[in-house]
Amino acid sequence: MTQSNLAVKDDFSNPEIHVSPKDGKLAFYHIVIAFFAFLLGILGGLLQGLARGGLIELPSWLTYYQILTAHGVLLALVFTTYIIFGFFFAGMSKTHGPFSDGLRKLGWAGFWLTTVGTVMAATMILANEASVLYTFYAPLQAHYIFYIGLVLFIVGTWLAGASIMAHYFKWKKQNPGTPTPLFGFMATATIILWIVAGLGVAATVLGQLLPWSLGMTDEINVVLSRTLFWYFGHPLVYFWIMPAYMVWYLVIPKVIGGRLFSGSLARLAFVLFLLFSIPVGFHHQLMEAGITEFWKYIQTILTFVVVVPSLLTAFSIFATFEQTGREKGGKGIFGWLKKLPWGDVRFFAPFMGMLIFIPAGTGGLINASFQLNAVIHNTMWVVGHFHITVGTTVVLTFFGMAFWLIPVITGRRLTKFMNRSGIVTTWLWTIGMMFMSGAMHIMGLYGAPRRTAYTTYQDHPQALAWFEGIFASHITVALGGVILTAAGFLMFYNFVYLAWFAPKGVTEFPMTPDPDDTHNTPAFLENWKLWIGIAIALILFAYTIPIYDMINNAPPGSPTFNNLIR
Numbered sequence: 001m002t003q004s005n006l007a008v009k010d011d012f013s014n015p016e017i018h019v020s021p022k023d024g025k026l027a028f029y030h031i032v033i034a035f036f037a038f039l040l041g042i043l044g045g046l047l048q049g050l051a052r053g054g055l056i057e058l059p060s061w062l063t064y065y066q067i068l069t070a071h072g073v074l075l076a077l078v079f080t081t082y083i084i085f086g087f088f089f090a091g092m093s094k095t096h097g098p099f100s101d102g103l104r105k106l107g108w109a110g111f112w113l114t115t116v117g118t119v120m121a122a123t124m125i126l127a128n129e130a131s132v133l134y135t136f137y138a139p140l141q142a143h144y145i146f147y148i149g150l151v152l153f154i155v156g157t158w159l160a161g162a163s164i165m166a167h168y169f170k171w172k173k174q175n176p177g178t179p180t181p182l183f184g185f186m187a188t189a190t191i192i193l194w195i196v197a198g199l200g201v202a203a204t205v206l207g208q209l210l211p212w213s214l215g216m217t218d219e220i221n222v223v224l225s226r227t228l229f230w231y232f233g234h235p236l237v238y239f240w241i242m243p244a245y246m247v248w249y250l251v252i253p254k255v256i257g258g259r260l261f262s263g264s265l266a267r268l269a270f271v272l273f274l275l276f277s278i279p280v281g282f283h284h285q286l287m288e289a290g291i292t293e294f295w296k297y298i299q300t301i302l303t304f305v306v307v308v309p310s311l312l313t314a315f316s317i318f319a320t321f322e323q324t325g326r327e328k329g330g331k332g333i334f335g336w337l338k339k340l341p342w343g344d345v346r347f348f349a350p351f352m353g354m355l356i357f358i359p360a361g362t363g364g365l366i367n368a369s370f371q372l373n374a375v376i377h378n379t380m381w382v383v384g385h386f387h388i389t390v391g392t393t394v395v396l397t398f399f400g401m402a403f404w405l406i407p408v409i410t411g412r413r414l415t416k417f418m419n420r421s422g423i424v425t426t427w428l429w430t431i432g433m434m435f436m437s438g439a440m441h442i443m444g445l446y447g448a449p450r451r452t453a454y455t456t457y458q459d460h461p462q463a464l465a466w467f468e469g470i471f472a473s474h475i476t477v478a479l480g481g482v483i484l485t486a487a488g489f490l491m492f493y494n495f496v497y498l499a500w501f502a503p504k505g506v507t508e509f510p511m512t513p514d515p516d517d518t519h520n521t522p523a524f525l526e527n528w529k530l531w532i533g534i535a536i537a538l539i540l541f542a543y544t545i546p547i548y549d550m551i552n553n554a555p556p557g558s559p560t561f562n563n564l565i566r
């Protein structure tokens with residue numbers, strides 16, 4: 001960083017301690033892959049929205065399920081994972097100092113392994129040899145290269161995760177008796193969650209799907225493979241939301257010129273996520289045979305427990321907003337709201353994400369309620385639910401983050417023009433999602449199934465109605481999809497500009513200092529052995545007997561069913 005760069009000032013610059021350039025490079029590579037996956041992913045979304053609404057016909061060499069798989073894998077798995085690790089590497093470098101050469105190399109090894117896995121899986125999807133959707137449910141079968149790709153992807157993220165955790169624990173060892181920086185604490189909780197969850201994918205892929213796709217077995221235990229998938233699949237959604245919460249807890253207070261309400265509460269929330277996010281996968285299988293109602297009931301209760309840390313988060317962030325707004329002179333019940341920096345994309349995009357998470361999280365509570373799950377399971381409602389949770393709350397938070405993180409690591413400036421472009425992107429994304437996800441929710445209540453290509457079910461009146469409503473039809477979904485695609489293109493442009501074309505300079509890495517209550521943080525919150533132990537105990541409690549039953553009382557296995565691909 002040169003003196004002349006430091007002299008360039010605008011609203012967002014702040015010559016503070018920076019991410020070390022070598023760590024920044026590792027973070028940057030992650031973010032580049034994330035946004036290219038994003039671009040391809042949204043193109044898939046557009047095609048599939050138009051095709052499902054009957055507005056276009058796909059060419060014979062491209063199938064609906066192939067695009068659906070590409071869309072889900074590229075956005076839900078690739079975009080999220082890469083941007084999260086990019087954020088973690090940069091944030092750890094900023095808050096815990098530069099990585100040692102050894103640990104950085106481990107991070108790179110993880111990056112390359114994950115990338116090789118991604119390329120293998122993506123190639124098979126493009127070749128129409130793996131149109132198994134992002135949940136890769138058996139008995140749909142993919143090419144064995146797809147499964148090997150998945151394993152490499154997971155193991156690669158474990159290596160990257162190990163590098164981050166080792167960096168954190170090194171700090172902890174060097175500073176005995178001191179509470180660790182919140183960023184490292186939260187990143188570590190998220191990574192432990194991810195590693196423990198990934199064991200489920202490793203188990204089903206290595207123990208079931210891979211041997212089966214290699215022809216070593218003819219049949220597969222479907223309920224077992226789905227259970228192992230959801231053992232991973234639910235913590236997966238927390239792996240997405242926890243880094244978004246990290247932005248809310250650690251970045252937003254700084255951006256709005258305030259301080260975090262409470263550090264201990266934030267730590268407690270993350271410990272609760274670690275404990276209760278995993279033993280809850282059955283809430284995705286409430287309508288499935290082969291799991292007794294008792295175990296569904298237990299996991300449903302645990303699901304309602306894992307809502308608590310999200311409510312703690314809502315409280316903390318709301319309190320931070322009010323505290324800051326009042327400190328800045330906001331009066332009356334809501335006067336403090338006016339003091340928030342509405343014109344700053346670093347705040348505005350995540351804020352829209354938070355706002356939408358209120359109905360989105362409420363939808364989650366509906367899903368988790370057994371009787372209501374019977375109404376919405378396997379309908380478009382669920383697709384609506386995940387487009388406003390991960391597709392809006394998480395994605396808008398990551399958009400907001402990109403506007404400072406990318407220029408920080410590329411040594412550029414976030415300009416006012418880019419800030420405005422970000423605000424427009426946020427509005428477009430939100431409006432597109434209102435149409436699309438709103439229509440999906442309503443159509444789901446009218447019985448429109450998910451995971452289906454264009455069909456009118458032989459012109460059945462009920463199915464035809466799904467194409468007619470003004471506010472709730474496949475046409476509305478497609479319209480929302482077009483607006484979303486426009487927003488997505490704009491975001492990709494923002495990314496390219498911030499990465500390679502913005503003026504050189506210094507952009508602030510907004511990171512709130514650990515709050516005043518940090519020295520009062522109860523020491524047991526830092527006791528990782530205790531939390532990992534309890535997490536494992538809860539998992540064993542919730543899963544041992546049902547999995548034992550699935551294996552020992554298994555019905556005949558299912559033969560391969562692949563008519564989606566052909």
Ligand code: HAS
Pocket residue numbers: 135237238240241283284303306307310311313314315317318337354355357358360361362363364365366367368369373376377378382385386389390394
């Ligand atoms: Fe979910 C299905 C239950 C949260 C993602 N979910 C899915 C699927 C995905 C997904 C991808 O029980 C589909 C998987 C598939 O392909 O089949 N979900 C829940 C519950 C929660 C929940 C109970 N989901 C999420 C999050 C996701 C996500 C987060 C991604 C990031 N979900 C389900 C169930 C299913 C399901 C069933 C299966 C359905 C089926 O049958 O297939 C809870 O964690 C939600 C708790 C959150 C809240 C909201 C708190 C509000 C906050 C915002 C505060 C706002 C502020 C601003 C501070 C209760 C934190 C205020 C300021 C102002 C000025 C107003």
Ligand code: CU
Pocket residue numbers: 233234237283284
């Ligand atoms: Cu879930």
